[in-house]
Amino acid sequence: MPLTLNDFDYPLPPDLIAQAPLAERSASRLLVVQPAEGGADALLDRSFADLPEFVGPNDLLVFNDTRVIHARLFGVKASGGQVEVLIERAVGPHEALAQVRASKSPRTGGILRLADAFDVEVLGRVGEFYHLRFPAGQNLFELLERHGKLPLPPYIQRAAGAEDESRYQTVFAREPGSVAAPTAGLHFDEGVLARIAERGAKCAWLTLHVGAGTFQPVRVDDLGEHRMHRERYVIPQETVDAIAATRAAGGRVIAVGTTSMRALEAAAQDGPLEAGSGETEIFILPGFHFQVVDALVTNFHLPKSTLLMLVSAFAGMDSIRGAYAHAIAQRYRFFSYGDAMFLTRRNEAENDAV
Structure with a gap:
């Protein structure tokens, strides 16, 4: 069976x-x-x-x-709507696949302002993920380290702290x-x-x-x-x-x-x-x-x-x-x-x- x-x-x-x-x-x-x-x-x-x-x-x-990596980022769409981005994996020096949570799905070509520090462009969808382009000339992982949050698993019912x-x-x-x-x-x-x-x-x-x-x-x-x-x-x-x-x-x-x-x-x-x-x-x-x-x-x-x-x-x-x-x-x-x-x-x- x-x-x-x-x-x-x-x-x-x-x-x-x-x-x-x-x-x-x-x-x-x-x-x-x-x-x-x-x-x-x-x-x-x-x-x-x-x-x-x-x-x-x-x-x-x-x-x-x-x-x-500090894979969780918060920001806004050009419309002002709130977004939460969770990087899935890097696919190049300045590009990544990510989960994006928003009241309305971001459109291809749209811009997301993350951490009130930098903009990323939505290049399209790859299956369930969004393909994002990060600023050229800046190291992707360094950007995440400075502006992102450590992502704890969903079954841990608290935000990441200093100990984590x-x-x-x-x-x-x-x-x-x-x-x-x-x-x-x-x-x-x-x-x-x-x-x-x-x-x-x-x-x-x-x-x-x-x-x-x-x-x-x-x-x-x-x-x-x-x-x-x-x-x-x-x-x-x-x-x-x-x-x-x-x-x-x-x-x-x-x-x-x-x-x-x-x-x-x-x-x-x-x-x-x-x-x-x-x-x-x-x-x-x-x-x-x-x-x-x-x-x-x-x-x-x-x-x-x-x-x-x-x-x-x-x-x-x-x-x-x-x-x-x-x-x-x-x-x-x-x-x-x-x-x-x-x-x-x-x-x-x-x-x-x-």
Whole structure:
């Protein structure tokens, strides 16, 4: 029987949605899901600071080094009507795709005055987004940094504050371009990274810029009709070489976050993993054949979301259902500022049987 949207639903008490970060990054809880053959998974309630205990000396952790930009802007149309702009992604040095909220849709050729500081031209529509041209001669990301606001996810019921400027970025964020944080990486601090190195494990990096589409719900019951948003990624040669060395040494490739997993698996769909850049709209459902990733560090994801489908494909639907039920009963904190899981890939025979 084909999977439907309701197969990925679960009841979540609203008070378990984390509204703010903890005082320390690695003070988050960590639910370790250890698959057991022919029996129930072992579910270990630990602290994220304990993660290095589950990392072996030949393992490789792959991190997403994207940096969240100040993607939310407020302004007015030439008519005086209020507008709110949320950048989806840059598509050139002075152009971007964006969501635009206004009482009346902006027209092609129209001008928006943003932050009472600069004008952008509406070039047209690209699907659900508006194509905007920013002032020439000024760096797009610098403009956003000066005049934009940090965009928190829609389920955080408050405006971004001073604390979010640092805490909604990973400690290794380098490449600007995301409108949402790769949230699994938010738990890592220098102490955890140092203990991982002490155990002999290695770290590697890639970049995937997370778009605003990551928060868009699946609106079709037939999952075969859903279309993913596109995200741009870059995988360096050093990371490809590190993965090859890890395989040769018998270690595991551990993706830190679903964004790292999406980049790696997308780049390996048509053959061996190669360095380079591209765009992906990969949709990972149960039955997907994973080529690269052996284990995953991830947060807890929204009901009926594509990310919940992804982790169900990776760890098995029954395992994820059991783990989420346990997390709710134990009052774990959910979503971007919430707690984390450590998952091991379920063998493909079990996934195919779903």
